[in-house]
Amino acid sequence: LTSSPKRSGLYVIHIAAEMAPVAKVGGLGDVITGLSKALQSRGHLVEIVLPKYDCMEYSRIKDLRLLDAVLESYFDGRLFKNKIWVGTVEGLPVYFIEPLHPDKFFWRAQYYGEHDDFRRFSYFSRAALELLTRAGKRPDIIHCHDWQTAFIAPLYWDLYYPKGLNSARICFTCHNFEYQGTAPASDLGSCGLDVDQLNRQDRLQDNSSHERINAVKGAVVFSNIVTTVSPTYAQEVRRAEGGHGLHSTLNFHSKKFFGILNGIDTEVWNPATDSFIKVQYNANDLQGKAENKDALRRHLGLSSNVRKPLVGCITRLVPQKGIHLIRYAIYRTLELGGQFVLLGSSPVPHIQREFEDIANHFQSHDQIRLVLAYDESLSHWIYAGSDMFIIPSIFEPCGLTQMIAMRYGSIPIVRKTGGLNDSVFDVDDERTPTELQNGYTFLTPDEQGMNSALERAFSHYLNNPSSWKQLVQKVMDVDFSWETSAAQYEELYSKSVARAKAAAAGR
Template identity: 45%
Template sequence: MTKAPSPRKKAAPKVPVKAKRTAKAAPPPKKKPAPRKKAVPKPKSKPVLDIVMAASECAPIAKVGGLADVVYGLSGALQSQGHNVEIILPKYDCLRTDHIDDLRMEMEELWVPWYEGAIHCSVLAGSVHGRDCLFIEPHSDENFFFRGAFYGFDDEPYRWAFFSKAVLEFLLQSGRRPDVLHVHDWQTALVPVLLYEVYAHNGLDKLRVCLTIHNFKHQGTEDAGILHATGLGRPEYYFDPQRMGDINPAFINFLKGGIVYANFTATVSPNHAWEVRHTDQSFGLGQVLHIHQDRFGGILNGLDYDMWNPAADPLIHCPYDSRDVDGKYGNKKALRQRFLLQESYRPIVAFVGRLDAQKGLPLIRHALYHSLAHGAQFVLLGSSPDPAIQKEFEQLKWQFNDNEDCHMELAFDEEAAHLIYAGADMMVVPSVFEPCGLTQMIALRYGTVPIVRAVGGLADTVFDWDYSDIPQDDRNGYTFHNADLPGIESALNRAIALWNHHPRAFRWMIENGMKQDLSWSGPAGHYVDVYQYIRHK
């Protein structure tokens, strides 16, 4: 494997030799001058970086999941810290162009080598809420990104291999030479492979790559045909298990290649970085992470504080903040009115999110039953891409249709989500695995006490009111460890009991969560440190 080229070391500056002086008689003693005050050195400001992000999603124009929010939030935070950021995306036919300002042609003739020929592309530019974006539009019979959806096609590896190659070809042909190229998930994990095997020899030798993995479950595998399409060739070379060879010897693995070739690989929370190295949550990539552990770490995602701000949220009934949380009770009343819940003195427990196996479906169902049996109300907002799971929850909704303490909305509704975060007292997040998690962060921001399984980013952000070893002023929720019924029952019981018998302590916990800084400011600073590290490595 061709290693990433190292920057040349600067020669140490030569120290001039002083000429010898002729000795002279000592002058008469003078009055000793007052000691000078040492000048306080001015702190050195970090240099401005030119950063390009390449990803398959960016909110709000191309959003399927949390990846879109990360690309949008991180790029904005980096810009606010003074860095130059461009985001490169595919030009999907289903882009939300109503969020793109000043859409214009950036490059009409981009030819991307593909098989024995080349595919003609155009590159458009525009601004998405202040973020500079570039959109690569291929003109070919494959119609890579003109399919009415972002994902879900049989040729996914070919679509993203082409996009990865197009990103590097655009940087090469446009003359852009950023300091760092930041890529995300398996869809762009082929970028560092192509860079160091091809493009570093053709003019991009100083470019460094950071890869962020949001979900290890999706890795991108394909047979040797992809090597022919991209011009990498040499199957025997790339199928080596130390490079891109998958567990299945008939395939190469995009994400594995990204880890091997990237200058640094991050995942989305420190605890998840430990989990993927020491448990089965890496889905087979634990060994390659261990080999390259000196270039791997976890950086917690941030939360978009402009979108999620209870003090200025237009989608909730009453604004409030950590200094005065009384507005939360007005939102609780509005939530009950909207979902036809009875008005009574009892807590509201909620779940908001996608209904799939990762989220701990049996524990979500049990939380509903257990909450109702112990004097709480329960609301659920979410849907499932799996028809069987959707049908199962539709039957559950029908079962509780006439219950005045329960309401279920089996579709996503942005306004309803904001109102639930603002009006509920507790939020259950019983995930089987959760690399970072956004739900618990929003809940903390809105003063809704999270009840979470202590995995991934949930363990990095929620600290148990009763058992955490940190100061009480920093404790903000309830955690449980085993993905079983006794675990979630224990956490729910403790939360409901505190709400009923110690309301002042419960309010104290609410305020603790709302004061916690979960914005993108801190994570963006950590990424800048990574960028600086790999630039000088």
């Protein structure tokens, strides 16, 4: 196994289930890469540990090689061998763990949604800590993300700290409290955690069932730093309506709980250099944006050469995203004389079917197109070709698509919730300073709310083109880079490391 080089900055290891662009399902993948790159450029040593999925984008990994040593890790009372691969993704060193377990945990042709996800990821969490221990790594921070690697926090303190992997503080980021990783308490034993010790109200026991344990709750209890992905969402989840059952736990641990707004990777999302789009452009030269719009319309078989606003939407189609309002916006856009392009797919069969019906209905329509797929290259093109971008979420921990849309000059129309509330400010809201106003917002998640924002945007676009153009130019210049957020993480990491050092010196 490789050893870790010495540096003056912090040594941070992210352990996660996703990383863009090699293994991305949603925003989590973007965050792992974006935050890591920003921390690396601030002088820290950053490494990432991922499962070696069969369905990864292998072409985006540089210099992938198998290490000689085989790693043994514990599960279900015995040891299993794992192959360890290393490679470089976006300039970042990544370890990939390939379990040689008969259940072929990461040979499923998909990332999540398997009947044994709890086993797959508790196995991975344990193997990742085993890797760090065997490799003799001495990180300052082990940063785990979402329920899939939430097991890291109790595993670290109960099993690995005593084994000598004891240099680190644990940071846990929850990207969405809807997904908590709950299971019958006995399932926790597979990865070697002590069920009797941990199935307690103040530890991993689920707040609504004494027979179940909750991985995210465990990470909240056992981590030194707990964050979520926007300040507004951090407030929302501390209330009964928004906490998905964890509000009391989060309130109890509020001193170590922070909301930090995600950034976006401004190198990947840059209309001036983007090779996925037809014509590169910038805020001072919007002709390219118009050309992308026309090319997109032709590509999708929509009518072109008319000044009609094109509304975009790129999303996982899950209830959180305001499915009924997305559907409503498609029909309402048509009535208002606009065009609509949706790129999305759903892990929920009945939602997928519902949108397939709508897609079929509009199959050869010249104003509406639904593409029910995951398509990275088309996503770039839609950001570039759309004038407006809707995100009517019921709740939204951070949301990245509003920031990406703005970077490409597409004006966001969003529900005021979570990170959308922290990044989109209504152009008609007199209480917001003009320089911050950058989109359209509505509060009540119903058709009226959606319609009022959509109508205002259409009216602005159609009746006042020069002011619309200024708005487009303004939002393209908003700084959504990782710089500010990475500095906030850095501060939390440093303070936590300093506290640990002070405590050790005082002993």
